[in-house]
Amino acid sequence: MSKYFPIIFFLVFSFLLLGNIFWNSPVQSEDAHLASGVSHHQFWKFDLYRVNPPLVRIGVSFPVYCFGGYCADWTNYASYPLIRSEHRVGVEAMRANGQQSKVQICVARIFCMIFILLGGLCCYLLTCSISEKPSGILVLSLLFFSPYILGHGATIMPDVPSAAFAVISIYFFWRWLRSPEMSIAFTSGVILGLAELTKFTLLIFYPLFVLMWLIYRLPEKKTLTKKDWRQQFKQIAVMFIMSVVVINMCYLFEGTGKFLGSYRFQTTLFAGCKTLKEVPSGGGNRFEKTLFAYIPCRYRQISFKELTHNVLILNMVCRRIYVANGLNMVGGIIICMLF
Numbered sequence: 338m339s340k341y342f343p344i345i346f347f348l349v350f351s352f353l354l355l356g357n358i359f360w361n362s363p364v365q366s367e368d369a370h371l372a373s374g375v376s377h378h379q380f381w382k383f384d385l386y387r388v389n390p391p392l393v394r395i396g397v398s399f400p401v402y403c404f405g406g407y408c409a410d411w412t413n414y415a416s417y418p419l420i421r422s423e424h425r426v427g428v429e430a431m432r433a434n435g436q437q438s439k440v441q442i443c444v445a446r447i448f449c450m451i452f453i454l455l456g457g458l459c460c461y462l463l464t465c466s467i468s469e470k471p472s473g474i475l476v477l478s479l480l481f482f483s484p485y486i487l488g489h490g491a492t493i494m495p496d497v498p499s500a501a502f503a504v505i506s507i508y509f510f511w512r513w514l515r516s517p518e519m520s521i522a523f524t525s526g527v528i529l530g531l532a533e534l535t536k537f538t539l540l541i542f543y544p545l546f547v548l549m550w551l552i553y554r555l556p557e558k559k560t561l562t563k564k565d566w567r568q569q570f571k572q573i574a575v576m577f578i579m580s581v582v583v584i585n586m587c588y589l590f591e592g593t594g595k596f597l598g599s600y601r602f603q604t605t606l607f608a609g610c611k612t613l614k615e616v617p618s619g620g621g622n623r624f625e626k627t628l629f630a631y632i633p634c635r636y637r638q639i640s641f642k643e644l645t646h647n648v649l650i651l652n653m654v655c656r657r658i659y660v661a662n663g664l665n666m667v668g669g670i671i672i673c674m675l676f
Contacts, residue, residue: 346474349481363438363442374394377395378402384415392534409429446493502539506529506532513525514553522572527583595634596633597624
């Protein structure tokens, strides 16, 4: 009977989540997320809701865009980074679609369930691979009956899907740690790129994965040869490169190769200011009058408002690590060169 427990948990969780999906009215920002996702499909542009990566919006809005008869008024559409026009576009779309808006958002919510169920599956498999099956069942019970998962998971917000992709990414990286093969590293890199496309707060995975790799291999340092270290280093490099390629592919390589000096930032770390009040209204760039300004970035163009939103944690960390202003600048260069 115990072998059916995971299936029972998945069925009960799906039933509870579907109940929340159909029972609850659209919440704040869901209309903006849906309208932004439809704009990605229709215009192949990522101006709306640029403070978050687009993967979840692209996924949940796909059935609505293709089959839902979605009507939108793009009069308020603005590509200027400082203007958050997605909220006005979302409100106008709700008015244009009327009662059909509730159905469209419910359809988008159901598609968002796919991310959560995949995350739950990988969470179960990861726990079982580390411990035993009862531990996996315990993890499923904690995950699927969490009020936060049942509440936020019944919306099209990217928070729960990003947590799910974080677990999926960790699971595939764990598989690579146990069996360091190029094919697994390649797959792990693709999953890591998809995870970054849900929320860029998962940028912490890049240094974290390196640290996990070193700690995991530390007990084997006497048995591993230099050839083994070089081979695994190449594989983790391929993993990271693949993740960056996946991110750029999702953004259609928009702004890839743009020089570092041409970006405009509003974070103190990258703008070169001591406080946010000193940052110019149009953004600043501490690298534009240095040789580093001519470094081509391997990452898509991010608006300074998006960067302010998503790199806040990195900024805070660097402020505590790099004491002197010169070292702080070096930290900013390293972060920018990575992406």
